[in-house]
Amino acid sequence: MTALSIRHLRVRYNGTEVLRGVDLDVEEGSWLGLVGPNGSGKTTLLRAVVGTVAVDGGVEIDGRNVVEMSSAERSRSIAVVPQRPNLPMDMTVFDYVLLGRTPHISYFGVEGRTDLQVVVDVLERLELGDLSFRTLGSLSGGESQLVALARALAQQAPILLLDEPTSALDVGHQQQVLELVDELRREQLLTVVSALHDLTLAAQFCDRLIMLGDGEVQSVGEPREVLTVDNIQRLYGASVRIIELGGGEVAVVPHRANR
Amino acid sequence: MKSRLVVGPDLPRATRPSWGQVAAGVAALLLAALGGLVIGPAGIEVGEILRALADGLPFIDVSHGLTDTQLDILWQLRLPRVVLGAIVGATLAISGAAYQGVFRNPLADPYLLGVAAGAGFGATLAFVFAPGAAVGPIELLPIAAFAGALVGVGLTYGVGRTLGDRSNVALILAGVAVASFLTAVQTFIQQRNTDTLREVYSWILGSISTLGWSEVLLALPYAGIAAVAILLHRRLLDVLAVGEEESKSLGVSTGRVRATVVVAASLGTAAAVAVSGLIGFVGIIVPHTVRLLTGWSYRVIIPLSALFGGAFLVAADLVARSVMSPAELPIGVVTAFLGAPFFAVVMRSARRMR
Secondary structure (H helix, E strand, O other), X not given: OEEEEEEEEEEEEOOEXXXXXXXXXXXXXXXXXXXXXXXXXXXXXXXXXXXXXXXXXXXXXXXXXXXXXXXXXXXXXXXXXXXXXXXXXXXXXXXXXXXXXXXXXXXXXXXXXXXXXXXXXHHHHOOOHHHOOXXXXXXXXXXXXXXXXXXXXXXXXXXXXXXXXXXXXXXXXXXXXXXXXXXXXXXXXXXXXXXXXXXXXXXXXXXEEEEEEOOEEEEEEOHHHHOOHHHHHHHHOOOEEEEEEEOOEEEXXXXXXXX | OOOOOOOOOOOOOOOOOOHHHHHHHHHHHHHHHHHHHHOOOOOOOHHHHHHHHHHHOOOOOOOOOOOHHHHHHHHHHHHHHHHHHHHHHHHHHHHHHHHHHHOOOOOOOOOOOOHHHHHHHHHHHXXXXXXXXXXXXXXXXXXXXXXXXXXXXHHHXXXXXXXXXXXXXXXXXXXXXXXXXXXXXXXXXXXXXHHHHHHHHHHHOOOOOXXXXXXXXXXXXXXXXXXXXXXXXXXXXXHHOOOHHHHHHOOOOHHHHHHHHHHHHHHHHHHHHHHHOOOOOHHHHHHHHHHHHHOOOHHHHHHHHHHHHHHHHHHHHHHHHHOOOOOOOOHHHHHHHHHHHHHHHHHHHHOOOO
């Protein structure tokens, strides 16, 4: 079943067209990776899906156009982990993750037992219980990323968007976060859409990739179909080698051609 | 790693003020109020005042030795003055906290944003051109002040945005410019209408000295509506701490929240200005002191600011009428004398607290 579909999506910032007619469908429970060079429109596409930029064209969740949904309803369907989340330094981890319950609380309402229980469960699941009453300002980069993920999970939305979830992390934490997202996706049947810079990680974790360039979809399909030497040369201007790792896995390795 | 968070009946709570904090606020307010009631040039004995106050409570009969004149001083001069000080102080403090929340700007304050200058401008127009006028049963003065307050904050927000997206400095620069401009226009109007000059000037310097129960009744409904509206938004103000875009992604209509809270805070400021003139710095000293002591959450800052703001202004008024007794200092002089140095301290730490 299609969890999320996008039709003829156009976005302009100050008169410049950043996305020029993007179409895509994401299967329920799958992981779609958005790749493409800097400025190709990955973040804008995610923003358009969340509804924080004005768009032309349609975004549909489970067959319903998002313009028919209230903003709270939309946030109960889609949760997002921003690339650089604002982490107010005096706020505790618990209070921050509790903000994820916002779309489930009425305008003048306050959090109920369910909301608090959901937050406790999410913190337990991500093994963040010990950090619950630490302030955000005291966390390491890896911990901050997990806490931002925890807030998104507390929204209990079936669709999870991740904007460069690993760009600030070392190689070990990158793997740890992506493995965790993959486990959660299987456990909770989440549909995941993530923008990723690291093409090798994108190939290893995503079911399908969409390569954006110049505000348009340049290539779409399984990772090995999209990540070709030609595509990467053409869009990134990078010279790479694609290395088969066995079991269908590939790695994209930069290669100095003129040495 | 095994986590130790308790699951089950003892769930952690969402942030809210502790009983101890509320008790401290109530105690401060009562102490200031008591000071305001017992201290004064008439030199009535404390014990007698306490007995007379107890006697004033329903169903309680206590004998006291106050003369009728002394009773009048207590019930018609000192008590309304204390009540009004508490209302104005509480309103200015929570309005300041509310502006700081919606603009995510630690320097936001009814005075620095041009709201109070706008209210003063509106009130001056009413003073000069339509003294004592009313729309039906409602007096014109607070309405003119409210309209002026909205014009002030609207101009500041508009100008600040063109300077660069609500950054701390841009918004405050815009506020200073708008306040100066509105004050200039206001001064011009006053000078052209010298017959009301003295009256307007003493009002501008800020005073709650000559006020009685009628001013309490004038301010209370507006201040009450503003306080309730701001209190109801305290959880949403906490959400805004993660910024515009993330708040939207959490399903908050940020524009609507911001507009509602700004209108409410401006209404409160206008009510305060309409009865007491321009009393600066309460909106910045009180919420920041509360914040320094209790943390980031508006669920704590707003209710406690109301209590401590009321206490602060009642105490400031007591200082204003005691230091040169029987002459009185304008209360705005006292709050500015304490507030301006404090503001410099806040500026120093403002970069840390985003």
